[in-house]
Amino acid sequence: MRAIWKGSVAFGLVNVPVKLYSATEDHDITLHQVHDKDGGRIRYQRKCEVCGRIVEYEHIDKAYADDEHTVVLSDKELRGLPEERSREIEIVEFVPSAQLDPIMLDRSYYLEPDSTSPKAYVLLRRTLESTDLTAIVHFALRQKTRLGALRVRGKALMLQSLLWDDEVRAPEFPALETRVNIASKELEMSSALVSSFAADFDPSQYHDEYQAQLRKLIDEKLKTGKVVDTAVTFGKEPEAGGDVIDLMDALRRSIEKNKSATGRGKQKAAKAPARSSRTKAEKGA
Secondary structure, eight states: OOOOEEEEEEETTEEEEEEEEEOOOOOOOOOOOBOTTTOOBOOOOOBOTTTOOBOOGGGOOEEEEOSSOEEEEOHHHHHTSHHHHOOEEEEEEEEEGGGSOGGGEEEEEEEEEOSSOOHHHHHHHHHHHHHTEEEEEEEEOSSOEEEEEEEEETTEEEEEEEOOGGGSOOOOOGGGGSOOOOOHHHHHHHHHHHHHHOOOOOGGGOOOHHHHHHHHHHHHHHHHOSOOOHHHHHOOOOOOOOOOOOHHHHHHHHHHHHHHHHHHHHHHHHHHHHHHHHHHHHHHO
16 A cells, blocks of 8 residues: 555644555546547547647646636645645544444544654544543545544554545435324334344445446457347346335245245354364364
8 A cells, every 4th residue: 555645633732643545445447538530549638628738647736716707726726725735634532432423434544653653643542442432533634624533443443535524415305294104013123123124234245236247248358359238247137127016025025035045144154163063073083
């Protein structure tokens, strides 16, 4: 990983020097646009509307425009703003972690201690661990002033940028204002369906199926060099289900279906350790 920012966490009068790293990465297969007739690459050019020339990045400024005026802002002017020059992640308060609405979470970053002694870093980490609190911080990154949440992940401090309050929309839908009567039996069956799906979350069990299918499609085309019949390659597409008419019947059938699938999964899981144990015993013998 490559550090994208260096600075310090301000914890009262204590400064914790840190390096900032992106905590996530994009695994999507990169595609570009081509002309369907000859396969020629389609490229976007930064063309000036006044002189008609192609403009290099170093000669591009930013601008704000309203109905009457346009204000051009150079990179030097933007970098000169006091907040942009700040190299400090300022802790402004500590809040109960449960009060942080997940909808506000934006990008995640790891913080690495950037000093000969990580004592201040470890002290802050252990303090957060022992109090079950999240530090709300204020910082500037990439020409934006940001609000953030500082918490612990494993042995590292993690900084998650937050959306500002006015960036989160309210769910104002007319259908939500409609009065709906839910029978106690329907709620009971729905709760039973939820219980049949209940499990501890293991993210490693889930995979990006679209990217796997896209890779398979690319590999098939590389092998044959022809147009691929997706129905042959991936199988027939399942038919879309119709409208649910009887809610109770749908809940009942869903519970039965999931119990059956869970039962098969448990049978497979029960067999796997037995085979593993015999293998270990054989090796030991």
